[in-house]
Amino acid sequence: MNKSSFFIVGQHAVMEALRNPNRKVLRVFLTEDAKKNIHRKNPNKNLLEEVKVYFKSKKELDKYSSKEQLMHNGYVAEIEHLDQPELKEFIKEKNNLTFVCLDEVTDPRNIGSLIRSAASFKIDGIIIKERHFPKDSKLMYKSASGCMEHVNIFEVSNINSTLKNLREKNFWVYGFDSKGQKDFTDVKWEGNNILLFGSEGFGMRQHTGKYADFFVKIDINEEIESLNISNSAAIVFHHLSYLKKKELII
Structure with missing residues (x-):
């Protein structure tokens, strides 16, 4: 079955796609300098060897990104x-997993920044509602x-049922909220954990919050109302990464 294709722009996005052996790159449009x-x-490797390459001027490439x-x-x-x-297949026979779950988060810039932080600090995966994930977003x-x-x-397809199922498989769900019961750094962060973040504007839905432990x-x-979700996530990811490294050293 043929998959739908879409365009991406930017040095890091394109170069990492070319480096990934699991990513199908159909065509690349480059300037001579690129x-x-x-x-x-x-x-040590010609990333363009098996790819259709078209050389364009900067102005010709502008049409792929000017709208955004x-x-x-x-x-x-x-x-x-x-x-x-x-x-359900990924979690089989695995322990000490850390997932991020995004409830009603839709902004492509925030999701992209959060993904960058998740990769940087080796988060095991991001759970997001299918219809809220801007999967073709440049x-x-x-x-x-x-x-x-x-x-x-x-x-x-459903965040709530996913959280329910994961709780039944020994995952702890931590909802991040400015009115939370305690600081996240006071948690031991043992076992399998889910970091649940709500939307940029309205926070976590009340019904979804019922699935948080x-x-x-x-x-x-205290004079600042809140942090941007991607900034919040980066702080949490770094702390968890630090704890894991500390355990290995000990």
């Missing part, structure tokens, strides 16, 4: 979606800066 840069940054007001930097590619693992791929190639994305918060200046 081509030289690809070869310079990948001296994005900088293409001389790189445009037409790609297909990755085959993502099934969540902005999301640009914001993720190539990290779409390094994170498991689990698209589900605990509500935790990030301790910030």
Whole structure:
């Protein structure tokens, strides 16, 4: 069955797609400078060897990104979606997993930035409602800066039923809320955990919050109402990564 294709723009997004052996890259549109840069940054492998390459001027490439007001930097590619693992299969015989679950988060820039942080700190996967995931978004791929190639994305039809099923499989669900019961750094973070974040504007839905075992918060200046979701997530991911490294050292 043929997969639908879509375009991405930007150096990191395009170059990481070319580096990923599991990503089908159909066509690449480059400036001459971008081509030289690809070869310079990948001296041991010709990433363009099995790809249809078209050389364009910067102005010709502008049509692929001007609508979204994005900088293409001389790189445009037409790609297909990755085959993502099934969540229920992925968790089999695995322990100490950390997933992020996004409830009603829809902004492509925030999702892309969060994916970049998740890849940077080795989060095991992101759970998101299928119809809220902007999977063809140039902005999301640009914001993720190539990290779409390094994170498991689990698209589900229903967040609540997914959380319910995971709780039955020994996952703890931590809802992040400014009115949380305690600071997230006071949690031991043992076993399998789900980090549940609500939408940018309205926070976590009340019904979804019923599936959280605990509500935790990030301790910030009381005069500031909240942090951007991608900033919040990066702080949490870094802390969990630090704890795992600390355990290995001990």
